[in-house]
């Protein structure tokens with residue numbers, strides 16, 4: 001099963017990926033992780049990527065695709081994978097389709113995590129971080145026993161700038177602008193499956209089970 005997880009910050013992609021990965025023996029591939037690993041191992045692709053990053057430039061698509069090609073050839077991808085954070089643009093999606101085709105593979109589905117902005121804002125803006133030990137709480141979903149005090153070390157909790165409502169709303173706006181063409185592309189390709197990330201987590205389990213049943217590869 002070869003999946004792409006597409007969704008805004010706060011939609012719970014990471015948590016769901018861990019579950020799906022374990023259940024179906026898939027590799028969870030985040031491009032950020034690949035990039036860091038290649039740079040650390042000083043591979044040719046890693047050195048090229050680092051050159052761009054050091055110059056404050058975006059790493060070009062062909063370099064990223066090269067890294068993904070290598071990653072997909074690794075053993076843990078034999079049963080399939082979940083791609084998280086890639087592709088971000090239509091040209092990247094087209095390049096990915098070509099890469100998979102050259103490997104005799106195809107995507108099973110693109111799972112689009114849908115959630116209302118207000119819910120995402122509630123989830124993300126409720127986050128509090130311990131100034132002392134870095135433990136993370138959420139005023140709505142995982143509150144500390146005593147308001148604004150860390151359960152683990154007694155340190156004071158704070159709201160990071162990234163977790164402020166105006167910053168979050170802006171991130172969500174940027175996400176939508178960037179991914180709208182990608183969602184349209186996958187819809188046209190007949191690969192898009194929507195998942196209500198604000199509902200019961202069980203509904204993703206059912207969707208993935210259905211996809212696994214249909215998967216021919």
Ligand SMILES: [Zn+2]
Pocket residue numbers: 130131132133134135150151152153154155
């Ligand atoms: Zn603490």
